[in-house]
Amino acid sequence: xxxxxxxxxxxxxxxVLELAPTAGGEFPEIAWGDHFFYYAPDGRVPEREQPYATFxxxxxxxxxxxxxDVPGRWRLNVHVGRDVFxxxxxxxxxSGPAAGDLTATDVVFGHPLxxxxxWVSIINPxxxxxxxxxxxxxxxxxxxxxxxxxxxx
Numbered sequence: 001x002x003x004x005x006x007x008x009x010x011x012x013x014x015x016v017l018e019l020a021p022t023a024g025g026e027f028p029e030i031a032w033g034d035h036f037f038y039y040a041p042d043g044r045v046p047e048r049e050q051p052y053a054t055f056x057x058x059x060x061x062x063x064x065x066x067x068x069d070v071p072g073r074w075r076l077n078v079h080v081g082r083d084v085f086x087x088x089x090x091x092x093x094x095s096g097p098a099a100g101d102l103t104a105t106d107v108v109f110g111h112p113l114x115x116x117x118x119w120v121s122i123i124n125p126x127x128x129x130x131x132x133x134x135x136x137x138x139x140x141x142x143x144x145x146x147x148x149x150x151x152x153x
Contacts, residue, residue: 003055003074006125007035009133010053013140015041019051033057037136039143046147052139053078065102065112066123076125077111078135081118081142085110093118 010016017040021027036051054077059068066075085093088108098112106126111119125132 003057003076006076006129006132006136007055010037010136010140013137015039015144016140017043017045019045030058030060037140039140039147041147049143049146050079052143053136063113065098066121067103068123073105073124076122076132076136077114077119078121078132078139079114079117079119079142080135080139084135084138085115085118085120088120 007018011018017038019027019036019038021031021034023029023032025032034057035055037053038046038049038051040046055074056068056077057074059066067073068075080088082093085091089110091110093110093115098110098115100109102109102112103123105124106122106128108120108122108128108131111121120135122128122132
């Protein structure tokens with residue numbers, strides 16, 4: 001499964017907002033080429049929300065254990081919550097820092113930095129593409145529900 005196929009799928013979700021920083025834009029160079037997804041039917045980045053999914057194409061400072069600077073490697077990161085995290089990985093997300101081989105492709109693992117918050121990652125999903133789409137849909141729906149609860153306050 002290519003990154004473009006997954007991006008195309010997410011872009012079809014109702015109310016999705018994608019930030020895809022490019023050269024010359026308002027975002028720092030480190031973010032160029034990456035993609036950040038929010039539930040934002042009004043087209044504005046939510047003020048107190050993090051994205052529910054990111055597609056990262058390179059190492060970031062302090063987040064370099066997945067070897068993403070190798071050409072053709074990218075990582076899908078999805079906020080799934082603690083229960084789904086445990087279901088997918090068999091681990092408690094708060095059990096400590098990510099361990100194991102964080103360079104393995106096509107497997108679900110706890111995000112190297114945000115696992116305690118219920119984030120999982122998959123490098124170059126292929127066999128896991130259907131799962132990746134399910135996780136993205138679930139994260140989008142959870143973000144939609146959260147936004148709807150906040151709007152009723």
